[in-house]
Amino acid sequence: MEEIAGNELAIEKRDQAVLELADFDEVVRVYRPRILRFLLSSLTDRDAAETLTQECFLKAWNARAQFRGDSSLATWLTRIAVNLMRDHLRSRSLRFWHKTRGDSLDVMDISDWIPDGRSSPEDIALARQRVAELWKAVDDLSAHQRSVFVLRFVEEMELDEIAETLKMNLSTVKSHLYRALAVLRDRMGGKQ
Amino acid sequence: MKFRKEVNAEPQGDSSREMRELAEAMSLYRSAMHHVAQKHAAAAWVSPERLAAESRKHARAHRMRLFLVPALGAGLAAAVIAPVALHVHHERAAVAVVAQPAPAQIVASVDDTELMNQIDSDLTQDVPDALAPLDDLSQQGSTNQSTENTNAHQK
Numbered sequence: 001m002e003e004i005a006g007n008e009l010a011i012e013k014r015d016q017a018v019l020e021l022a023d024f025d026e027v028v029r030v031y032r033p034r035i036l037r038f039l040l041s042s043l044t045d046r047d048a049a050e051t052l053t054q055e056c057f058l059k060a061w062n063a064r065a066q067f068r069g070d071s072s073l074a075t076w077l078t079r080i081a082v083n084l085m086r087d088h089l090r091s092r093s094l095r096f097w098h099k100t101r102g103d104s105l106d107v108m109d110i111s112d113w114i115p116d117g118r119s120s121p122e123d124i125a126l127a128r129q130r131v132a133e134l135w136k137a138v139d140d141l142s143a144h145q146r147s148v149f150v151l152r153f154v155e156e157m158e159l160d161e162i163a164e165t166l167k168m169n170l171s172t173v174k175s176h177l178y179r180a181l182a183v184l185r186d187r188m189g190g191k192q
Numbered sequence: 193m194k195f196r197k198e199v200n201a202e203p204q205g206d207s208s209r210e211m212r213e214l215a216e217a218m219s220l221y222r223s224a225m226h227h228v229a230q231k232h233a234a235a236a237w238v239s240p241e242r243l244a245a246e247s248r249k250h251a252r253a254h255r256m257r258l259f260l261v262p263a264l265g266a267g268l269a270a271a272v273i274a275p276v277a278l279h280v281h282h283e284r285a286a287v288a289v290v291a292q293p294a295p296a297q298i299v300a301s302v303d304d305t306e307l308m309n310q311i312d313s314d315l316t317q318d319v320p321d322a323l324a325p326l327d328d329l330s331q332q333g334s335t336n337q338s339t340e341n342t343n344a345h346q347k
Binding site for chain 1: 216232
C-alpha cells in the first residue's frame with residue numbers, strides 16, 4: 001500500500017516537473033538567479049557565470065523534450081550548469097581566463113553587502129572581514145570541494161540531491177564536504 | 193580525518209566558538225551571494241527561445257560557409273589557374289615550334305641531298321640519263337652522215 005502511494009507521489013512529482021517546464025519563461029524567472037548564483041560562487045567570474053547561465057537555459061530549452069521529470073527541475077538545471085562549468089574549466093582558453101581572472105567578482109562586491117542591520121560599525125566591519133576571508137578560502141578549494149560546498153551551504157541542497165546533481169556517490173559527496181569544511185575552518189581559524 | 197583530530201585536540205570551548213564563527217561567516221556568505229546573484233540577474237537577458245533561433249540561424253550560416261568557401265575557392269582556382277595554365281601551355285608549344293625544324297624543311301633537305309647525289313651521279317656518267325635518247329639520235333645521225341658520205345664517194 002505504501003509502495004503504491006510512493007509510486008503515485010513520484011509520478012505526480014514527475015508530471016509536475018514536466019508541466020513546470022512547459023512555461024519556460026517562468027522557469028527562467030524562477031531558476032535563473034539560482035543557476036547564476038551557483039556559477040558565480042563556483043567560478044568567481046562574473047562574465048563566465050552570466051554566459052554559462054545563458055547557455056544553461058539554452059541547452060535546457062533545446063533539450064526540454066527529453067526531460068522526463070526523473071529529477072526535479074532544479075536538479076536537472078543545476079546538472080546542466082555543472083557540466084557546462086566542467087567543460088569551461090577544462091578548456092584551455094577558460095583555464096587561461098580562470099587564471100588571469102580578468103572580470104573576477106570583486107571580494108568587495110560580496111563583503112560590502114551585509115544582510116542584517118548590525119548596530120555598531122565594529123560589528124559591520126567584523127562581519128565584512130569574515131565574509132571576505134571565507135570568500136578567499138572558498139576560492140582556494142578544489143573544484144569538486146567548491147561545488148559540493150556551494151550546493152550545500154549556498155543552495156542549501158540535501159546531500160543525496162547533491163550526489164544526484166554531481167553524479168557522485170553519497171560517500172564521495174560527504175568526503176568532499178568534510179575536506180572542504182576542514183580547509184575552511186583551518187583558513188578561517190588561521191587568520192584570527 | 194585531520195579535521196576530526198584537530199577538533200578533538202583543541203579545547204571544547206575554542207572549537208565550538210570557531211564552529212559558531214564559521215557557521216556565522218557561512219550564513220553571511222550565503223546571504224551575500226544571494227544578493228549579488230539577484231543584482232546580476234537583473235542584467236541584460238536574451239530569452240532562450242530567441243537565442244535558440246539565433247543559434248540555428250548561425251549554425252545554418254556556418255554550414256553554408258563550410259560549403260560555400262571550398263566551392264568558391266575551387267571556382268576561383270579554376271578561374272585563375274586554368275587560364276594561366278593554358279597560357280603557359282601555349283607558350284611552351286610556341287617555343288617548341290620555334291626550336292624544332294619544320295617537317296617540310298626536313299623533307300626538302302632530304303630531297304636536296306638526293307637531288308645532289310643524283311646530279312653528282314649524272315655528271316659522272318658520260319652521257320647523262322636525261323640526254324641518253326639524244327645520244328642515240330646523234331649516233332644515228334652520224335651513221336646516216338657516214339652512209340651519205342660513202343654513197344657520195346661511190347657516186
